[in-house]
Amino acid sequence: MPRESCRRMARHWVHKGGAMNSLLLWVGRIAGVLGLGAMACAVALRLSGVWYVGGLQTGTLMNAGVAAMVVGAWAYAASMAERPRSRPP
Numbered sequence: 001m002p003r004e005s006c007r008r009m010a011r012h013w014v015h016k017g018g019a020m021n022s023l024l025l026w027v028g029r030i031a032g033v034l035g036l037g038a039m040a041c042a043v044a045l046r047l048s049g050v051w052y053v054g055g056l057q058t059g060t061l062m063n064a065g066v067a068a069m070v071v072g073a074w075a076y077a078a079s080m081a082e083r084p085r086s087r088p089p
Contacts, residue, residue: 028079041061
């Protein structure tokens with residue numbers, strides 16, 4: 001793809017009203033909720049005495065939940081960085 005068409009696409013997304021920012025926010029929210037759910041399942045299974053789920057340790061499920069929450073936090077931080085800044089008068 002030529003450089004000019006890439007720039008044109010970038011301008012299109014910027015002027016479209018923050019579609020990328022909205023996408024990053026939704027990715028962050030969904031990843032955070034999935035991570036929280038995975039961690040809650042891992043803790044509940046561990047407390048009930050189940051140590052393996054589908055051939056994996058419940059600690060692996062806990063780590064997957066933490067990783068999903070980290071992805072959510074990074075996506076949220078990226079959306080904050082992409083917000084337009086207001087200039088002081």
